[in-house]
Amino acid sequence: MVQKHKVLFVRTDAQKPPSHQVTHIGGTMPDGTPWSISAEEAISSIQSGRFAFFMHREDQGAERIVVAHNPVYGAFLRAENDRQMPKRLMQLPEIEQNNHY
Numbered sequence: 001m002v003q004k005h006k007v008l009f010v011r012t013d014a015q016k017p018p019s020h021q022v023t024h025i026g027g028t029m030p031d032g033t034p035w036s037i038s039a040e041e042a043i044s045s046i047q048s049g050r051f052a053f054f055m056h057r058e059d060q061g062a063e064r065i066v067v068a069h070n071p072v073y074g075a076f077l078r079a080e081n082d083r084q085m086p087k088r089l090m091q092l093p094e095i096e097q098n099n100h101y
Contacts, residue, residue, distance in 0.1 A: 009095040
């Protein structure tokens with residue numbers, strides 16, 4: 001059975017190509033424990049059917065996070081309703097690099 005996780009924040013790297021700037025996604029478990037996973041781990045988990053990720057937008061409700069493909073740079077994460085770049089996903093709050101989630 002697929003485990004569903006709500007994404008509350010991202011970690012980005014502006015030095016990467018725009019499609020690949022989201023390097024980590026994260027949130028909190030039902031017990032309040034924070035979690036974080038690299039974009040590569042999230043992509044693999046989505047593709048294997050292990051995890052499903054979603055984000056919640058006040059104006060649109062729940063939106064799945066999906067794997068997209070850039071012909072030059074490969075797989076990346078984006079919100080389901082994003083077209084080519086992860087614009088909606090990148091609108092989530094940024095968690096700082098030194099935060100150990």
